[in-house]
Amino acid sequence: MEVITLKNITKSFRLEHDETSLKNRFEEFYALKNITFSLKKGEALGIIGENGSGKTTLLKIIAGILKPTSGAIDVKGKIMPFIELGAGIQPELTGMENIFLYGTLLGLPRIEIERKIDSIIEFSGLKKFIYAKLRTYSAGMQMRLVFSTAMMNNPDVLLIDEIIAVGDESFQKKSFNKIKNLKSQGKTIVFVSHSMEQIRAVCDKAIFLKDGKIKSNGLPDNVIHTYLETVYKRDNNSVFNSFDKKIKEISRLEKGQKKIIDSISKIQKNIFNKFKIKTLKNTLERSKWGISELKSGLSDLFENYKYILETNLESVEQKLSSAYNKNDNKLIKKLENKRYEILEDFKKLLLIKTKFCDKTEENKINQHVKFILNEQSDILKGTKREINVLNEFKELLEKEINQTKNQKIKEKLLKEFETVIMRISLLDKENKYGKKKTTRSFRRKILDNRQTLDNEKLEGIILVLRRVILDINDGIFNLQLKKKNYLITKNKKKLLECKKEIIKLKQKRKKLIDEMNRKQEIIGVQRKNLNVKIISARFLNFKNNETKRFKPGDKFTIEITYNALKRINNPVFGIGIFKDDGTHITGPNTKFHNFKIDSIKGKGRVYYTIDSLPLLEGTYLVTIAIHPYNSFIPYDVHTKLYTFKVIKNHVQDFGTFYINAKWKIEQN
Amino acid sequence: MKLKNHFNLIREFTINNFKLKYKNSSVGYLWSILTPLLMLATLYIVFSIIMKLDVPHYQLFLLIGIIFWNFLSEATTTSMNSLLAHGNIIKKMNFPNYVVVVSSCLSSFISLLLNIVIFFLFTLIFKVKLTAIAIILPFYLIELFILVLGISFFISSLYPRFRELSHIWSFLLLIGFWVTPIIYRETMVPEKYLKYYMLNPLARLINEARDILIYHYTPVLKQILITLIICVLIFALGFLFFRKRSPYFAEEL
Numbered sequence: 001m002e003v004i005t006l007k008n009i010t011k012s013f014r015l016e017h018d019e020t021s022l023k024n025r026f027e028e029f030y031a032l033k034n035i036t037f038s039l040k041k042g043e044a045l046g047i048i049g050e051n052g053s054g055k056t057t058l059l060k061i062i063a064g065i066l067k068p069t070s071g072a073i074d075v076k077g078k079i080m081p082f083i084e085l086g087a088g089i090q091p092e093l094t095g096m097e098n099i100f101l102y103g104t105l106l107g108l109p110r111i112e113i114e115r116k117i118d119s120i121i122e123f124s125g126l127k128k129f130i131y132a133k134l135r136t137y138s139a140g141m142q143m144r145l146v147f148s149t150a151m152m153n154n155p156d157v158l159l160i161d162e163i164i165a166v167g168d169e170s171f172q173k174k175s176f177n178k179i180k181n182l183k184s185q186g187k188t189i190v191f192v193s194h195s196m197e198q199i200r201a202v203c204d205k206a207i208f209l210k211d212g213k214i215k216s217n218g219l220p221d222n223v224i225h226t227y228l229e230t231v232y233k234r235d236n237n238s239v240f241n242s243f244d245k246k247i248k249e250i251s252r253l254e255k256g257q258k259k260i261i262d263s264i265s266k267i268q269k270n271i272f273n274k275f276k277i278k279t280l281k282n283t284l285e286r287s288k289w290g291i292s293e294l295k296s297g298l299s300d301l302f303e304n305y306k307y308i309l310e311t312n313l314e315s316v317e318q319k320l321s322s323a324y325n326k327n328d329n330k331l332i333k334k335l336e337n338k339r340y341e342i343l344e345d346f347k348k349l350l351l352i353k354t355k356f357c358d359k360t361e362e363n364k365i366n367q368h369v370k371f372i373l374n375e376q377s378d379i380l381k382g383t384k385r386e387i388n389v390l391n392e393f394k395e396l397l398e399k400e401i402n403q404t405k406n407q408k409i410k411e412k413l414l415k416e417f418e419t420v421i422m423r424i425s426l427l428d429k430e431n432k433y434g435k436k437k438t439t440r441s442f443r444r445k446i447l448d449n450r451q452t453l454d455n456e457k458l459e460g461i462i463l464v465l466r467r468v469i470l471d472i473n474d475g476i477f478n479l480q481l482k483k484k485n486y487l488i489t490k491n492k493k494k495l496l497e498c499k500k501e502i503i504k505l506k507q508k509r510k511k512l513i514d515e516m517n518r519k520q521e522i523i524g525v526q527r528k529n530l531n532v533k534i535i536s537a538r539f540l541n542f543k544n545n546e547t548k549r550f551k552p553g554d555k556f557t558i559e560i561t562y563n564a565l566k567r568i569n570n571p572v573f574g575i576g577i578f579k580d581d582g583t584h585i586t587g588p589n590t591k592f593h594n595f596k597i598d599s600i601k602g603k604g605r606v607y608y609t610i611d612s613l614p615l616l617e618g619t620y621l622v623t624i625a626i627h628p629y630n631s632f633i634p635y636d637v638h639t640k641l642y643t644f645k646v647i648k649n650h651v652q653d654f655g656t657f658y659i660n661a662k663w664k665i666e667q668n
Numbered sequence: 669m670k671l672k673n674h675f676n677l678i679r680e681f682t683i684n685n686f687k688l689k690y691k692n693s694s695v696g697y698l699w700s701i702l703t704p705l706l707m708l709a710t711l712y713i714v715f716s717i718i719m720k721l722d723v724p725h726y727q728l729f730l731l732i733g734i735i736f737w738n739f740l741s742e743a744t745t746t747s748m749n750s751l752l753a754h755g756n757i758i759k760k761m762n763f764p765n766y767v768v769v770v771s772s773c774l775s776s777f778i779s780l781l782l783n784i785v786i787f788f789l790f791t792l793i794f795k796v797k798l799t800a801i802a803i804i805l806p807f808y809l810i811e812l813f814i815l816v817l818g819i820s821f822f823i824s825s826l827y828p829r830f831r832e833l834s835h836i837w838s839f840l841l842l843i844g845f846w847v848t849p850i851i852y853r854e855t856m857v858p859e860k861y862l863k864y865y866m867l868n869p870l871a872r873l874i875n876e877a878r879d880i881l882i883y884h885y886t887p888v889l890k891q892i893l894i895t896l897i898i899c900v901l902i903f904a905l906g907f908l909f910f911r912k913r914s915p916y917f918a919e920e921l
Contacts, residue, residue, distance in 0.1 A: 063762050
């Protein structure tokens, strides 16, 4: 059954544009043009659009507050409009009196309101303030009162205009749940919001209004996408500018608040200033409301922009993985550059968020920023620009270290900091003297300082070395590809060059690996009880070649290289695989799998092989550990040091796991 | 919305208006009584003592005029502003707008009733006896209310669009005060103008009220009917005009 039907609704206003001349004072302005849609019972429609696109006008026409200039409208049932904040509110009356006034406006008889008054007050959570005048209420409290009263009216059609954004979080949740609840009871809802999340959570349909016309309509996800795309097609800078403006406005208001509070405390001693205090308190209230309004606008802007960046990133990454499959280096480079740019915007956005969010959120965001910085430095790999990224990383860590009080976290951060500094100095040298000289001079420096370096620092250096080795591996891999090409094209000169280059790199790698092993030994000696050391871990594909990219269903092997300085009896090797969001995916070890190792001595390798990798697209982190048979206190552990990526192939499932299964359908 | 709901709304708005009017003053409701009394004192001093106007029972004569006039001027002014004052609600909810105007007039009507009580106290003080004919006073009061409501409907529906009206109206009220027999008797008006002068419904109502309350004349039915027709006509015109304009209030406010 159609509850709301609109046919060719057009609404025009007379816009006053010149006050001085009496002729031609007015200009026709079309707020809505030919709006046609219908809504069935129990459906929820989301209306999105920028400010001034006609959303509220449309709601007012559905509510019967405004009369359309032309077109036909039919709404069945009791309509409950929530249009802007504070409808039916008399600031000079008490909360209680306002409930009665508003209830009567909604068409409830007095006796009915009296019967429901307790549940209304309880839902609003304003029992303490119910006899206070409404103008002493905050914006959120007023909204709570209105919303709670309205909910008792049992409406058939709800028209909601962005009111849920106000109020504290718990009430927001409560009222949002109430709306969802009402929807499941079969109420019809028209919902205007700037929060795409809320639209997505509630609505079955959506409409995108632009300049009074329906620009797009259909499933919420599609409509939201077109909306966000049109909004952010403009220069990114304008988005960041509007962020800046809002943040500046907030800080200005906050400064003003401080001043008001100061002057209130000053004149409080003077009894005759009662009236002045009252007005000051009113202004304070208003500016508080303004701040909360601005903040909610900011977080909406943030969420929307984040969404669009995320979708962009996703599409670039999809293209990238197909480019990797095709080995199209040019395209890869181009796409990686694009990915870098998006990540840069993302980072900028997150850093802006830290300016107006609370502490706990800030931590989360910092983690996210660090993740982005890592990705970025991964993209830039060894170029001069990577130093800038690393410097940013350094600054962020410095800030974090200064802010945290938790000793454990601080230590962890310090470790990270050390690594970053090492990476920076290495890169610095590389860029100054060329790759060949650097590693040597850097190595010498490290050797010189051997005595003063403690284990932690050594581990940092090893990390750096491991990274350089991995990079060299990549270089060798690329050169080998080139070599193959030259073999085919029979370009002898280049082939020779290539071979030389490969040999050089291999030598370099060998030296570095030796260096790394020496470091490991030093650590082993320094840590007296540490007789076994994990030297490295590699990921191997079905050809036993090292790689960091796998596809779902690939053969997947982790190769662990260890060095036992002493004989160790009954050691246990353990592996932990985590998703980059921290989800622990699996944690096998040799003990659980009844794979007995009697003893180890000297160098050796352990292989962990999965015949068909059951993981879906994503980045995964691996922890490697060796520990005694009867204890989980490790001899050595490399926590989340190794990463690999799973890229898309024909499998397009959502989630983390790739489960091999069959579908079947039986039809009559 | 059902008619019963309209009554509920009118009651709720009237009570709230009356509460709000005196909310922030310490003397409160007393103001609605004090204003006409202060006005009475001033006018009495000027016109009875200085200008030496010779009208029997001039205090009571003046008081009735002031009470009726005050009701008209107060009710029309608050009604004119009432749509604007309740703009918050009108713009955001769909409900019968006329309720706002009616309740504004009603809350002024409450003041009028209080003042009538004061008038009766005055009749005791100045020893003017009431006769049985005073019983038709409520009829006059209802006529007065209908008249004022009609005017209010008219001007309140114009005001959202033409804000200059507030200045014009205060000027019109000033004129009205002098073309209504409040401080003088209508018999002082030259004979040739009197016919037109007596088309003023307020003048007729004030006269009729004075006749029954102070001078104990029995009213003439024909005159009562003429007054009634004028009042109902004004009310009907005002209400129709208001109804025609009311769909546009939400966008004009």
